[in-house]
Amino acid sequence: MDGTVIHDNSTTLLADVAFQTASIPTIDTSLYSLSSEESTFFKAQIGIDNDEDLKGHILDVQAKAYKIAPYPCIHGFVFLRLNISSYSVYEHILKLGRERPDAVLLDLGCCFGVDARKAAADGFPAKNVIASDISNEFLELSHELFRTTPTSYPGCLLPGDAPAIDLSSLKSLNPLHGRISAISATRLFHLFTEDKQVHLARALAGLLSAQPGSVICGYQIGTLEKGMVTANISGSEHRLFAHSPKTWSSLWDGEVFEKGSVKVETELVEVAIREVQLLMMEWSVVRL
Ligand SMILES: C[S@@+](CC[C@H](N)C(=O)[O-])C[C@H]1O[C@@H](n2cnc3c(N)ncnc32)[C@H](O)[C@@H]1O
Numbered sequence: 001m002d003g004t005v006i007h008d009n010s011t012t013l014l015a016d017v018a019f020q021t022a023s024i025p026t027i028d029t030s031l032y033s034l035s036s037e038e039s040t041f042f043k044a045q046i047g048i049d050n051d052e053d054l055k056g057h058i059l060d061v062q063a064k065a066y067k068i069a070p071y072p073c074i075h076g077f078v079f080l081r082l083n084i085s086s087y088s089v090y091e092h093i094l095k096l097g098r099e100r101p102d103a104v105l106l107d108l109g110c111c112f113g114v115d116a117r118k119a120a121a122d123g124f125p126a127k128n129v130i131a132s133d134i135s136n137e138f139l140e141l142s143h144e145l146f147r148t149t150p151t152s153y154p155g156c157l158l159p160g161d162a163p164a165i166d167l168s169s170l171k172s173l174n175p176l177h178g179r180i181s182a183i184s185a186t187r188l189f190h191l192f193t194e195d196k197q198v199h200l201a202r203a204l205a206g207l208l209s210a211q212p213g214s215v216i217c218g219y220q221i222g223t224l225e226k227g228m229v230t231a232n233i234s235g236s237e238h239r240l241f242a243h244s245p246k247t248w249s250s251l252w253d254g255e256v257f258e259k260g261s262v263k264v265e266t267e268l269v270e271v272a273i274r275e276v277q278l279l280m281m282e283w284s285v286v287r288l
Contacts, residue, residue, distance in 0.1 A: 014071055015134075015191030023236035024070045029059055032077050041082060045117055046147050061145045065112070068137045072233040073111065073187055076273060083186045084115035085122065088265065089217050089284040093182040096213065097124030103181035106207065107131045108162055109188030113142040113155070120155055129155040130180075134162070163192055163200040180207045185218035194241045201256045214287045222248070222268050222281025232276045245281060252285045262287055 012019045032055060034042065039051070048054045058080070065074050073079050084090055084107070096103045097119070105124050107116035113131030120126035133139055136159040143149055143157075150157070162185075183204050189197050208214045223229050223242040231238050243251065245266035252264045266283040 012070065014069060016193050016196065017191055017238050017240055019070070019238065020236060025075055025234050025236070027063060027066055027075065031075070032059065034080055038080055038082060041118065041121065042080070045121060046145070058145070061112075061141055064144070065138060065141050068135060068141075071111070075234045078187075079111050079114060082114065082118050083219060084184050085118055087184070087217050087219075087282060087284065089215050089286065092213070092286075093119065093184075093215060093217075094123055096181045096215070097128070100181055100211070100213075102128065104128045104130065104176070104179055106176075106180050106183045108183060108185045108204070109133060109191075110142075111138050112145050113139070113157060115184055115186060116155055117142075117146060127154040130158050131155060132158040132160050132162070134160065162188065163196045163203065176207055178207070178209055181209050181211070181214050183208060183216045185216070185220075187220055189218060190220040190240045190242060192241070197241065197243070198251065198255070201251060205256045208287065210287070212287050215284055216252075217282075217284040219280060219282045222266075222279050224268075224279075231278060233273070233278075243281070245283075248281065248283060257285070257287075260288070
């Protein structure tokens with residue numbers, strides 16, 4: 001399973017987060033919902049007009065994905081949300097796609113790559129959009145969800161382990177080093193330990209273009225004081241490491257990038273997932 005899920009008798013690991021296997025909820029199709037914007041997007045992208053047919057198709061793909069790795073975002077149909085277009089830097093990202101020759105957008109930890117497809121649909125040149133995930137099976141399901149093939153969809157689907165990005169080899173081997181104009185990491189950082197989050201942040205900084213305006217953005221569980229938080233997700237409790245807006249800002253502005261060389265914005269948002277309140281952090285880091 002591409003290293004995403006490790007089973008022993010009682011615990012399932014999704015990246016660094018342990019789930020009690022027995023408490024992983026079974027699929028609940030009543031959680032399926034689409035806003036009118038999402039419905040329009042998926043109908044147009046998949047080529048299905050009818051609501052019931054669309055739902056049947058999405059449920060089919062969701063069930064396959066949940067068998068690969070039972071992420072809460074798959075259980076709760078959160079993968080249907082158009083995250084990237086809600087970010088404050090979204091228009092800026094689209095502008096980079098329009099105005100910067102060969103601008104590249106990377107959707108990291110993309111699962112089905114919905115955000116990558118959304119940005120491409122909104123005009124970011126699709127051939128320069130990379131959707132990457134540790135699970136190649138999720139990337140294959142991206143084609144199944146959107147009814148595309150590697151030939152019909154010009155975007156790039158790239159399997160890879162994000163925190164293991166090795167900058168020293170990137171410099172010589174990987175043409176992406178310093179080449180990416182915009183990186184989006186939605187619901188990814190909180191899957192890792194504090195140390196791995198720092199490593200991932202540094203790796204992303206290494207991928208980012210040196211041009212002013214290049215941007216990294218994302219969304220993950222946040223907290224008022226950095227540390228381990230207990231999040232109740234899909235009916236079970238998980239221990240995750242979360243940054244506060246203050247520590248997240250000083251990590252990027254001063255540790256990962258030279259102090260004063262980036263503009264960091266963070267916003268904590270209280271989100272209700274059914275009856276449970278979660279503190280999430282939306283953030284962006286723009287090179288000055
Ligand atoms: C919670 S899901 C979020 C998916 C999507 N970004 C969203 O918000 O709907 C986390 C995704 O990160 C991927 N992932 C987990 N560990 C990873 C790693 N080490 N490198 C890259 N992707 C990883 C998982 O396979 C999964 O698709």
